[in-house]
Amino acid sequence: MHAITGSGWIEVISGSMFSGKTEELLRRLRRAEIAGQEIAVFTPALDDRYGETTIGTHNGRSWEANVIDNEGEGPWDIRDRLNGEMVVAIDEANFFSDALVEVCQTLAEDDRRVIVSGTDQTYRGEPFDPLPDLMAVAEYVDKLQAICAECGEPATRNQRLIEGEPAHADDPTILVGAEESYEARCRDCHVLRRD
Numbered sequence: 001m002h003a004i005t006g007s008g009w010i011e012v013i014s015g016s017m018f019s020g021k022t023e024e025l026l027r028r029l030r031r032a033e034i035a036g037q038e039i040a041v042f043t044p045a046l047d048d049r050y051g052e053t054t055i056g057t058h059n060g061r062s063w064e065a066n067v068i069d070n071e072g073e074g075p076w077d078i079r080d081r082l083n084g085e086m087v088v089a090i091d092e093a094n095f096f097s098d099a100l101v102e103v104c105q106t107l108a109e110d111d112r113r114v115i116v117s118g119t120d121q122t123y124r125g126e127p128f129d130p131l132p133d134l135m136a137v138a139e140y141v142d143k144l145q146a147i148c149a150e151c152g153e154p155a156t157r158n159q160r161l162i163e164g165e166p167a168h169a170d171d172p173t174i175l176v177g178a179e180e181s182y183e184a185r186c187r188d189c190h191v192l193r194r195d
């Protein structure tokens with residue numbers, strides 16, 4: 001339990017793609033496991049890059065996860081599928097509906113440690129819901145940076161590339177992918193086509 005409030009809490013790990021969000025999430029889970037705590041991990045059905053029932057990093061590390069469909073109960077299914085675990089981890093929060101914020105609040109109010117990871121900006125450089133609201137209600141927020149693929153400076157933005165070209169501003173927001181479609185870039189090197 002939280003030393004100050006005597007209750008649960010929310011930790012958000014955010015930042016650009018490739019910044020090490022999932023690595024950091026797995027590091028925290030390994031430590032919770034060493035401490036003998038029961039852990040439940042959730043991932044959205046939409047992200048199938050690493051196989052249906054795992055969360056994975058861009059450098060090959062993974063952890064077993066429960067897959068949550070955004071249809072039906074959506075993120076409320078997370079609460080229904082808990083079996084007494086007091087550490088709850090949610091990866092790829094950017095693929096969940098806004099209801100995830102209320103779900104995380106409820107879990108923290110039930111004295112749980114909630115660790116949420118997800119990228120905070122769309123490829124357009126706009127806030128990626130529900131991360132902004134999650135960051136606002138969280139007790140702890142870590143915003144990580146990758147390395148800009150163009151200039152080597154710290155990267156805060158997600159560059160979407162379609163056949164090697166910057167994506168157009170009117171493209172759909174959701175496109176599951178990794179190195180084949182995205183690069184980490186700094187503010188100066190991030191490009192968006194508007195023609």
Ligand SMILES: Nc1ncnc2c1ncn2[C@@H]1O[C@H](COP(=O)(O)OP(=O)(O)O)[C@@H](O)[C@H]1O
Pocket residue numbers: 016017018019020021022023024056057058059145146147148149184
């Ligand atoms: N441009 C980059 N900047 C930093 N790390 C990168 C970059 N491209 C690939 N990587 C690799 O990605 C790893 C982070 O992967 P991951 O934790 O899955 O990131 P995230 O969850 O933030 O997308 C790094 O440790 C590194 O090996």
Ligand SMILES: Cc1cn([C@H]2C[C@H](O)[C@@H](COP(=O)(O)O)O2)c(=O)[nH]c1=O
Pocket residue numbers: 016017018021022047092094118119121122123124158173174175176177178182
């Ligand atoms: C910027 C942006 C990203 N996505 C997708 C691409 C990936 O599948 C995930 C982010 O994964 P990571 O673990 O943070 O590397 O989100 C998207 O659908 N739309 C976007 O604008």
Ligand SMILES: [Zn+2]
Pocket residue numbers: 148149150151152153185186187188189190
């Ligand atoms: Zn750059």
